[in-house]
Amino acid sequence: MKTPKERSVDPATIEMLDHVADQGLSTAWDRFDAMQPQCGFGQLGLCCRNCTMGPCRIDPFGDGPSEGVCGATADLIAARNLARMVAVGASAHSDHARDVTRAMLAAAEGGDYTIKDAEKLRRLAKEWGIETDDRSLSDLAKDVAETALGQFGQQEGALRFTARAPEITRKRWEDANVVPRGIDREVVCLLHGTHIGGDSDPKSVMMAAMRTALADGWGGSMIATELQDILFRTPEWLRSRTNLGVLKEDEVNIVVHGHEPVLSEMLVAASQDRDLVALAESKGAKGISLSGICCTANEILMRHGIPVAGNFLQQELAIATGVVDSMVVDIQCVMPALADIAGRFHTKLISTSKKAKVPGATHIELDESKALQIAKEIIRISIENFPNRDTARVKIPDVSSPLIAGFTAENVFTALGGRYRPSYRPLNDAIISGRIRGLAAVVGCNNPKHMQDAGHIAITKELLANDVLVATTGCTAIADAKAGLMCPEAATEYAGKGLLEICEAVGLPPVLHMGACVDISRILVLLSNVVAEGGLGECLADLPAAAAAPEWMSEKAVAIGFYAVASGAFTVLGEPLPVQGAPGLTKFLTDEVEEIFGAKFAFESDPVKAARLMIDHIDAKRAALHLPGPMYETPYAPKTAEPAMSAAE
């Protein structure tokens, strides 16, 4: 069994792991250890349970069966399994988007939700060709929401947001026949192909998976982001703190967890209700403190500066502090184990999604038509629970870090030019000149197979030191923030000289928090804007940019990886896709697919090596664009490009 210091680099986690061990409690890490050795067939992608002629499994060493009962090869079995992961991941983001769209419809009809960013609503309506002149916000909201809903059931044509991609990128999709038609259609189509005796060509299955993934990135995820911005307001830069130290010993702590902010937005509003604050005080609390785990946390952090208690592997630890009066969960990445640990403390676990119920939890289902009332009720229950704390078991690590959050594709314009000179030009110039060597998106989860946060932080630091600007979302964002990488001051410590000059000129932290995992769509738009600004190629694949998910574990991450590659981003995964028992499929994903999309996957568990793969890719793209190498000397020198200070200067 690993020690806490082997399980995590986060001091708060380490402290709490000691604490839960003392209390005789178990966590995901313990369950992971108990699971060893894990199934090798599963890890290699060679187990097929798609029909009851099976289960079938292929012997990776060539001694046993080389095909399933139906004749499926290792490549086909792994491809179908992987495709199903993509389908589930895309479904998660997209169904999230559907709920947001429904909340927007509710807003259009009056009620608790209102339009917070009318300007963005109008912009989106215009983008979608919806008449905006002389129309009320609710009319517009209704039309936009209905148009968005139409994207799910659309049968032909292209999803509307694909028009945001550079023309050459779209051309690639057309040539490869992967233009996503309708969100639900692509998921169904993909799943259909994985049925026994369906699509038997592993590459064809993968191309269908790419199409479904694009329906996530440029469909479901982007709809979720855009409509949430309209409904809950578009983020602006703000300060906050993160890690378990944000929990308050003397206040009612309500921790939201999951991914959909529809209810948590209401909780933010309700937590400021005077009567409820008074009620909390009457129970001996000094106030009501909201914080969050995972992406629900990121959502309300981005829009309201609500502090983040932790990322995925800290959900149980938060409860183990003994001060969480309620944990309000919605959907995705909510461990079923929460009910057990909540039961060992006074914590009320409240499930709220009609799609995700947790045995042992109190279920208070979100109803958009009375969302505020429900939110108040949840807060009231939490307050009522405050006196039930066992103060003797309270243990809050005194660990939290400040951060800046709230970066969007839109506010890059104002960050760089203010009201009168909004432009991406300084960013493009910085890349062209070699001050910024390239752009990286580092995203993903936590995974007990990897020391918590270690991969995120190491890969990010290596990129920063080599003048690569990092954008991040999700649990990576929380990891980086906990490590202090999202303070503007961090540029001085971690950024290379070129990147530091840009951070100092603009006032940026070297790592940009761009939101929740659906908000990777923001990064797609940002990169498209960079292409549109000019000077860095004609499509996303031309950019000196790369992506990584060092500690990924979820099916959503697979969908994201697929749309990243299909969009043209070289993507390095810290945990390999379950395809390594399928050599043909592995070759396809890590090599051949580059012919089609200009990008491919790479698997590398060593974060520094992973960062260097990304940097090699960035350097190669710079060379292809005839750009100079990095402006200043970097710890990891380019292998090919000319040294410093030429063309752009």
Next chain:
Amino acid sequence: MSRVVISAAIRGATAFVAEAETNLDAAIRDRGEDHKVEFPGTAFQLPMIHALMGLEVTTLGGLKPVIAHCRELLPAEPSEKLWLPYLGAGLDAGVTALLAMEATCALRYVDAEAIEDGFTGFISDTILRELGIQLVDGRMPGFAAVLGPAPTDEVALHVVRELQKRSILTFLMCNSDGVSMRDQLARQDVELGWDTYIVPVGRDTHSAIYVLDWAIRGGLTFGGHKKGDWESCLRYCRERIFAFGITFGPIPDDWYAVGAGAIAMGFPVISDHESTPEVRPTGVTTYEALVRQTDPEQIVPTCIEVRGVKVKVEEVDIPVSFSPAFEGERIRREETYVQFGGKYSKAAELLETAELDEITDGEIIVRGQDIDAAEAGGVMDVGIHIRVAGRKMKADFDGIFERQVHRYCNEAMGFMHTGQRDQIWCRVSKTAFEAGFRLKHIGTILHAKLHDDYGAIVDKVAVTICTDPAEVQDLIDHAVPAFAARDERVAGMTDESVDTFYSCTLCQSFAPNHVCMITPERLGLCGAYNWLDGQAAYEINPTGCNQPVVKGTCIDQQRGEWEGVNQFVYDHSNRGVERFSAYSLMENPMTSCGCFECIVAIVPEANGVMIVNREYPGETPIGMPFSTLAGSVGGGAQTPGFLGVGRLYLTSKKFISAEGGLSRLVWMPKDLKEAMRERLEQCAADQGLDGFVDKIGDETVGTTSEALLEHLAKVGHPALEMDPIF
């Protein structure tokens, strides 16, 4: 680091806003909201507010929304720790400062606060447009705004001379402990003013707005961008106006605020002080935004590099500085070492085509005594005989090249040249003489410049300069018949005698839809290019801005409309102008870029037209001074009833012949009338208009339509009897 800079700029901007607000409140209290506010000599009210906010502020009350916008835009200072992105905020602060400064300065004009002697204060539209042609042809590659005095008088002199040498227009502003760079230069007897390219604008920081107001009008005037189209106006400044700032000494908050505003307009700032943090990343400005250069020797070269100014420094090997900046330099009698020509002695210049084997390139011969022989303050006879050979050279070009002698010679510091042909008058200053300037250097200049400007045509240039009176007389005797022959050739040309006109799209970099059509009887509206120039320019550079336009089938002889011309104009005006009449004011008239010498405008009450030249500052009978008229005529749009023209067009037979020609002319400024009297009288006589010139009204008969009509009736002006102009 940038945060320090931006914090200072925000503090500076905050103070500017507070000041403007206080001053405006006081002004409204004292004078009321309806009290008029304006800068003198501009059609753009308060230009920065006009361009960025789209507001035409004419009253004190009109400034209230400006202050409100400043308040809204003004950001908070970035915090000491955990700051939020501040670059955009810094630029917003800069823009805020500009708007607030402009308001404050406009209020000073309301109070009729005197502009200190030797400073310009607000810079009028007239000056902006006068320099337009130099902007276009690259003679003036950039503009420097110098903030504060240099550490020593010597550095001040060095820096302005370096700028002058590169023909960069230099504005002086701001002070340190009350001392302005103007004072430093005055102490060293440096000639200041528009002619020498060194223009003191004001002593305080606020005066910087006058220069930035000048720059922003570039986009409005030459770019044709509309008020409130801040994006285009600011992009124009960044891409087209090669301005930069130079600061001396530690930069105070208010300078930082102005600097942030300048950077928001795309103009970089170069500081000489070690305490200034650098902002090197590019993108807001084309190259670096804020750069430190502590070596006085390197300040100007650094500026050139940072702004990306394109300077063509011809190394003309003479002992004095050589640059267009010295073109307007006057040499006063007491400064004169020697002079020739004018009313004092005989002097002439002649340029002739020679065969290639007749002359040796670069041969410069001085015959007779050089100026050493003269006493200080003396007089000499001088003849300058230039012979040019080239495979593409032809006698048609003689006059064109010869006319450059005036410009070339004047660019030498300490040498003054006026007149032409056998009417020249030149002076050499004592300073130039002491520096070693001699007659042969005139040859050096002409050789270098003719090669440089007309290298495609000119292969060999030889210059002989004589001073022996008999020899000078021989040259004149030889030249006079040559001059007469040239006149005959040019004067004899008519639009009918050629099948090809020449276009000029030199100004499309400023007015993208404007096409000038140059015909033998209608010169370019700037007055600087005639048909022969167009032809020569085309031969020099066949892919350049002057293209031959085959007239094609005539559609209307009276209006001057041809199929070929229409097609060319349509194709080259971004399909903006479909039809074009060469001789009409009213129907499809020619567009204007903004560089016109004069404006012809309809005077409906008088059934005629008036003409007003750029130099005339006063009111006109149609109620608008030149500057206001210019605002509506320029930018490349057809404006029936209004026409930008070169003054010589007035005496062309084709002058608005569609509307009846010269006899429509009812009013013109007196100075213009007198300057052109001889030509006008000849032209009137040719058209049978006896005593016509004195019937034309001018400002002495009035600047109102009533006074003008009274005058026209009294003198029996023919326009009153003509067919209605509409």
